[in-house]
Ligand code: GDP
Ligand code: IMO
């Protein structure tokens with residue numbers, strides 16, 4: 001039986017992970033966020049109401065599920081508290097079923113400030129970040145100096161770490177950017193105040209997960225962002241700063257061999273927010289059509305998402321590096337009614353496929369497309385594969401052929417019930 005299931009997006013994020021996790025949650029006992037932070041925006045439509053989660057696992061809507069924020073996540077306490085306030089209002093008290101690892105690195109105000117200053121600077125490469133201090137916090141984590149949640153409960157350690165941090169950051173703010181400094185005493189007070197509010201949620205995630213594993217509970221590890229934004233295997237430098245591919249063991253504290261099944265999620269087309277190469281991007285009416293029909297606006301920053309055809313070349317390769325066992329295809333309904341649908345299946349470039357994948361430098365990649373006929377019978381809201389138009393089935397089967405893995409699930413609309421299950425895992 002598959003007890004430890006990893007789920008990740010295979011594109012540049014926003015594949016519909018929130019909706020899919022919410023659907024799968026019916027059969028789960030626990031859900032774990034293991035990387036990223038509140039740069040994520042996962043949208044659910046529950047009983048007609050739209051809910052967006054940034055830090056909390058999307059499965060938290062289900063009252064029987066234990067939720068975890070594990071050590072690989074970078075945590076903004078401001079963001080956490082405002083999300084908790086909203087969640088408590090909609091879901092009732094969640095204090096007894098949310099545990100946050102004491103080993104998480106904290107996003108401090110200086111991380112957010114530096115992230116935003118860099119993005120605004122005319123002299124630096126703009127990544128198009130969410131401005132949430134994600135990359136700067138991971139820099140401190142890897143640099144072995146971040147303030148972790150456990151430090152909040154050791155006042156002298158906290159003072160020491162924040163003093164050292166502000167020595168460094170204030171000097172950059174003043175001398176590199178000519179901007180105001182952050183006050184040390186105010187920052188210490190803020191951390192101590194937030195420490196009290198956070199206390200009921202702090203726990204030992206490794207131990208809790210081991211207990212759940214021992215009692216054969218079903219656990220979902222919920223990736224944020226998407227494989228193409230992975231800091232190591234994505235379209236560097238236009239990526240986020242965490243490892244979502246292979247990130248579960250280090251981000252949670254389980255063994256790589258614990259993972260029984262990996263679900264990869266892909267939209268039926270492609271979107272991207274922020275800067276960076278996007279070989280199948282459409283700048284014509286079709287791009288506008290996908291954006292409008294798919295409602296492609298960032299769930300975290302409200303930025304319009306760039307749109308294009310499905311990139312089968314990247315999908316195939318991301319499936320391979322991520323160890324995906326089965327695919328979930330989302331937003332197929334957005335393609336309803338189109339006369340022709342394209343899928344990129346190769347690039348023409350001076351570089352070989354292997355060279356492209358090695359550097360993921362896609363600036364010069366020219367997509368080659370195969371064209372498929374559209375379908376007239378709507379897929380929107382369908383719950384049975386047999387009911388789909390033959391052309392829609394051919395599209396699904398072409399994706400299986402290109403990616404090399406089965407499509408086990410199809411999402412035909414934003415609501416929980418708009419789902420086709422082809423293989424029960
Ligand atoms: P995530 O970050 O991967 O969770 O995705 P987002 O929530 O940022 O973006 C996905 C958007 O598509 C949200 O507005 C969802 O409500 C919506 N959505 C998810 N699945 C489907 C689907 O199958 N069809 C349609 N039309 N919308 C969907
Ligand atoms: P979900 O989980 C889409 C993108 C940003 C930017 C790059 C780096 O909703 O799929 P960061 O703030 O992480 O340093 O920004 O990564 N990005 C996302 N794009 N969906 C997301 O999350 C994203 N999280 C980060 O737009 O290009």
Ligand code: MG
Pocket residue numbers: 013014015040041042043299300
């Ligand atoms: Mg999103």
